Amino acid sequence: MRLKPEGIWILEEHDDEGTKNITLELLSEGQKLARRLNEQLCVCLLGSQVGGCIPTLTQYGAEKIYLVEHELLSECSLDAYAFVLGELIKEYDPYILMMGATPSGSELAPRIAARFKLPCITEAKNITGQEENLQITKSAYNDQVYITIDPLARRPLIVTMPPGETDIIEPNKPREVEVIKKNVEIPADIMRTKRKRIIKGDPRTIRLEEADIIVSLGRGAGNESLPILQELADALGASIGGSRGAVDDGIIKFERQIGISGKTVTPRLLIACGISGAREFTAGMENSNLVAAVNIDQKARIFDYANLCIKGDLRMIIPQVIDKIQIAKQKREKGQVLGLDTKS
Ligand SMILES: Cc1cc2nc3c(=O)[nH]c(=O)nc-3n(C[C@H](O)[C@H](O)[C@H](O)COP(=O)(O)OP(=O)(O)OC[C@H]3O[C@@H](n4cnc5c(N)ncnc54)[C@H](O)[C@@H]3O)c2cc1C
Numbered sequence: 001m002r003l004k005p006e007g008i009w010i011l012e013e014h015d016d017e018g019t020k021n022i023t024l025e026l027l028s029e030g031q032k033l034a035r036r037l038n039e040q041l042c043v044c045l046l047g048s049q050v051g052g053c054i055p056t057l058t059q060y061g062a063e064k065i066y067l068v069e070h071e072l073l074s075e076c077s078l079d080a081y082a083f084v085l086g087e088l089i090k091e092y093d094p095y096i097l098m099m100g101a102t103p104s105g106s107e108l109a110p111r112i113a114a115r116f117k118l119p120c121i122t123e124a125k126n127i128t129g130q131e132e133n134l135q136i137t138k139s140a141y142n143d144q145v146y147i148t149i150d151p152l153a154r155r156p157l158i159v160t161m162p163p164g165e166t167d168i169i170e171p172n173k174p175r176e177v178e179v180i181k182k183n184v185e186i187p188a189d190i191m192r193t194k195r196k197r198i199i200k201g202d203p204r205t206i207r208l209e210e211a212d213i214i215v216s217l218g219r220g221a222g223n224e225s226l227p228i229l230q231e232l233a234d235a236l237g238a239s240i241g242g243s244r245g246a247v248d249d250g251i252i253k254f255e256r257q258i259g260i261s262g263k264t265v266t267p268r269l270l271i272a273c274g275i276s277g278a279r280e281f282t283a284g285m286e287n288s289n290l291v292a293a294v295n296i297d298q299k300a301r302i303f304d305y306a307n308l309c310i311k312g313d314l315r316m317i318i319p320q321v322i323d324k325i326q327i328a329k330q331k332r333e334k335g336q337v338l339g340l341d342t343k344s
Pocket residue numbers: 217218219220221242243244245246257258259260261262263273274275276277278279280281284294295296297300312313314315
């Protein structure tokens with residue numbers, strides 16, 4: 001180990017579509033931290049054939065990338081991840097290691113901390129202060145209280161942050177950065193578990209913050225449109241969320257409210273139906289990857305946040321959208337039977 005721990009490290013997370021939003025959020029937070037502490041912002045990129053993620057990581061501020069590719073990392077085996085991360089920590093001794101408070105980050109962080117007897121703070125909201133007086137604030141009891149924690153002196157410090165806590169910065173152009181490619185032998189006997197299959201959670205009941213697609217209802221949807229919007233959600237494998245207007249009108253429950261006094265969400269796609277787009281609502285969804293909005297009012301503020309703006313009555317539009325989805329699904333199924341390209 002070096003004399004002094006160095007670098008703000010981010011553990012990258014990806015899926016078939018590339019680097020996940022949580023990593024971009026951590027990079028955005030990590031940039032501020034790295035600047036304040038005068039540290040380098042580094043990313044641990046672990047997986048199998050993940051080199052394609054490097055340009056995105058550099059666009060969002062990565063200054064150095066530790067790349068480990070191994071077939072055992074392709075299945076996101078946490079035993080393999082924990083082993084490889086441990087090897088990197090032993091060799092490079094980072095100052096802070098940040099992960100998403102995601103299913104894998106939430107398991108990995110305490111494992112690493114226990115192995116090296118390190119401080120570990122989960123579900124952090126923010127990290128403030130300088131090197132000698134770092135403070136981490138985390139929420140407890142469903143945001144009823146906030147706790148400020150002094151991580152004391154031992155480093156590296158392990159921190160997990162929940163998705164949706166940080167605004168994603170504007171990306172720069174991809175640039176050349178130092179990529180340290182490591183070959184790590186993963187001993188067979190460290191594999192204590194093997195993932196056999198993945199069963200997708202029911203979008204009707206999963207936590208809204210974890211939803212990949214959200215159909216979001218507003219007061220304009222009214223109670224009478226709930227069945228058709230649920231049908232849209234089912235067709236897309238989406239979860240239902242909504243505005244405070246929808247909660248106040250009894251269309252959805254408070255646990256499904258998006259916004260400053262509700263949940264912060266970062267789905268791949270959010271479809272806003274009958275929502276005006278008050279700032280208290282948009283504060284909770286503005287980091288969504290893609291937004292489609294349906295509203296009868298051309299001047300609705302939600303359109304400022306939408307990639308696809310549909311002006312019209314949702315009661316007319318949504319049934320047509322569902323028809324199109326069903327047709328596309330049928331075409332895709334036929335394509336699979338005939339062995340055609342099913343991605344188009
Ligand atoms: C302290 C505080 C905290 C708050 N926190 C939150 C929060 O966390 N989340 C939140 O959402 N709000 C929050 N609010 C409330 C917020 O200010 C708005 O009042 C709320 O977001 C409005 O909800 P809405 O867009 O569903 O309703 P409205 O503003 O009433 O908008 C309804 C929209 O539906 C459209 N519409 C009507 N009929 C149709 C139709 N048939 N087809 C298509 N479009 C149609 C209308 O044109 C309109 O734009 C908060 C307010 C305060 C003061």
